[in-house]
Structures are given as structure tokens and as C-alpha cells.
Amino acid sequence: MVILLALPWGTVPNSTYVKIHSCNCVAFRLDDIQDYFLNQVQLGVMEVFDKRNAGLTVGIIGNYFGEDPTIVHYVKSRIDDPRLEVANHGWNHENLSEFSKEEQSTLIQRSNEKITQILESRPAILIAPYNIVNTDTFSAAKQNGIRYISANVTYDPPPYDIRGSQSLYRLPETVLMGDLNADNTSWITFDHQKVFSEVEHSLNQFGFAVVTLHPQDFAVRQMLQYQNIVDNNHIGELEMLLDKIEDRGIKIVTIDEIIRHTSELEVQVRSLQDRKGNVEEESS
Numbered sequence: 379m380v381i382l383l384a385l386p387w388g389t390v391p392n393s394t395y396v397k398i399h400s401c402n403c404v405a406f407r408l409d410d411i412q413d414y415f416l417n418q419v420q421l422g423v424m425e426v427f428d429k430r431n432a433g434l435t436v437g438i439i440g441n442y443f444g445e446d447p448t449i450v451h452y453v454k455s456r457i458d459d460p461r462l463e464v465a466n467h468g469w470n471h472e473n474l475s476e477f478s479k480e481e482q483s484t485l486i487q488r489s490n491e492k493i494t495q496i497l498e499s500r501p502a503i504l505i506a507p508y509n510i511v512n513t514d515t516f517s518a519a520k521q522n523g524i525r526y527i528s529a530n531v532t533y534d535p536p537p538y539d540i541r542g543s544q545s546l547y548r549l550p551e552t553v554l555m556g557d558l559n560a561d562n563t564s565w566i567t568f569d570h571q572k573v574f575s576e577v578e579h580s581l582n583q584f585g586f587a588v589v590t591l592h593p594q595d596f597a598v599r600q601m602l603q604y605q606n607i608v609d610n611n612h613i614g615e616l617e618m619l620l621d622k623i624e625d626r627g628i629k630i631v632t633i634d635e636i637i638r639h640t641s642e643l644e645v646q647v648r649s650l651q652d653r654k655g656n657v658e659e660e661s662s
């Protein structure tokens with residue numbers, strides 16, 4: 379299979395073929411699922427994925443989850459649906475790297491037990507709070523039966539091996555749907571064109587893409603004051619992003635499905651220099 383990769387930053391006309399392992403897929407991570415926090419927005423985002431039968435991985439904060447009927451009933455109602463995958467997002471959304479290996483293991487275990495008790499499904503994915511991990515996090519995760527860990531490319535730098543038969547897969551966030559602005563005064567939701575080009579970039583570079591979403595991305599807001607109401611413009615950007623991904627034949631999967639979809643692909647890039655430049659661009 380040959381895929382022509384669009385590399386808009388390339389200027390060298392010569393093209394070349396390279397073999398990479400790729401899933402030709404993108405996983406979406408909805409972080410910070412918890413009781414009574416913008417719950418109509420959390421629900422609205424999950425419904426967007428459900429409507430089009432697209433995969434979504436939700437990161438649940440164990441100690442903040444279980445009492446809000448709106449969120450708990452919804453997640454429970456879809457627990458047998460393979461398109462919604464539940465992940466552990468810490469016990470109290472703590473920075474795990476501040477704890478010893480034993481303490482990290484206890485925090486992961488507590489969250490997994492609470493989620494299992496409520497949903498009768500045990501998470502095999504750890505979405506690291508603040509995307510921060512250290513080497514102890516990997517051992518602590520393994521001790522608790524975690525098979526996939528998602529941090530980001532800063533705290534868990536490349537390379538990533540997405541071929542089969544490993545005990546723990548590292549599948550970090552590679553793209554963000556939104557973020558705080560430079561002076562931390564407001565939350566920005568990026569437009570779908572920008573996010574889509576980063577998805578393509580991530581696929582070229584790593585063979586997969588993980589896009590992080592936060593409830594804040596889709597809430598009506600003013601500066602950092604959020605209302606528990608879905609913002610139709612921001613949800614519209616997400617819908618257009620998903621349309622574009624589907625139109626290009628890129629699969630939308632849950633994080634645990636990335637490995638299953640991975641195979642060796644021959645891809646055409648304009649030059650090897652482009653691909654190298656790519657890597658340097660990402661690491662800056």
C-alpha cells in the first residue's frame with residue numbers, strides 16, 4: 379500500500395519512498411472526566427463520537443467520579459460499546475512523578491479499583507495527569523495491568539514502538555484540540571484545519587496520532603469562566619475535523635486499537651530531508 383503524504387513544509391521537488399510502521403489512524407482522548415464538572419459538555423462531546431460510531435478514549439479521575447448521575451449513567455450505558463474506552467486519569471489528578479514507585483502504584487491501583495467498582499470494567503490505559511511520567515510510572519503501571527500509557531512527547535519522548543507484542547505501549551498525545559493562551563488568561567480552541575494538519579504531521583512522523591480534548595475546549599466561556607453549555611461553534615470545529623479525517627480514509631480508533639491497526643506501509647515523501655526536517659521541527 380502506498381500513501382502519498384502531503385508535506386506542505388517541503389520545498390525539495392524530488393520524492394522518495396520510505397517504509398514506516400503506521401496505523402493510518404487517529405485516537406481521541408477526552409481528559410478530565412469527573413462528577414459535576416461541565417457535565418453537559420462532557421456528555422455533548424461523547425455524543426458527537428457516538429453519533430458517527432467513532433472511537434473515543436475517556437480519561438476518568440478515579441476519586442472525582444461516581445456520584446454525578448449524568449456522567450455515571452452515560453458512561454455506564456456505553457460500557458459494553460467498544461467505541462468508548464475508559465482510561466485511568468489518576469486518583470486525584472496528581473503529578474505522578476512527585477511520588478515514589480510504590481506510591482504511584484497505589485494511586486493507579488486506587489483509581490482502577492474505583493472505576494472497576496462503578497463501571498465493572500477495568501482500565502488498561504493510563505492517561506498521565508498533566509501528561510507527566512517518569513521511569514517509575516512505567517513499572518507502577520505494569521504492576522497494575524496497564525497495557526497502554528499516554529503522556530506527551532515532552533515527558534515521554536520518541537521513538538515509539540507500535541509493533542505488536544510489547545508489555546507496555548507508549549502512545550502519547552501528539553496533537554491538542556485547544557490550550558491555554560500564552561499568558562494563561564483564556565482557553566483557545568484551535569480550528570479544524572490547524573488540528574488536521576497536525577494530525578497528518580503526527581502520522582508522517584510517528585505512524586499514529588493521539589489528539590487530546592478537554593471539556594473546556596467545547597464549553598461556552600469568557601476568559602477562564604466556563605458555563606456548563608456546549609458551544610456550537612467549537613463543537614462544529616470538532617465535527618469538521620472528524621469529517622475531514624474520515625474523508626481522507628484515516629480511521630478514528632480508541633487508544634488500545636492503535637496497535638491492532640498498525641502495519642508496515644510504504645509512504646512517499648518529497649525527500650528524506652523533509653522527513654528529517656519534520657522530526658527536528660517537532661522536537662523544537
Ligand SMILES: [Zn+2]
Pocket residue numbers: 409410467471507508
Ligand atoms: Zn487531566
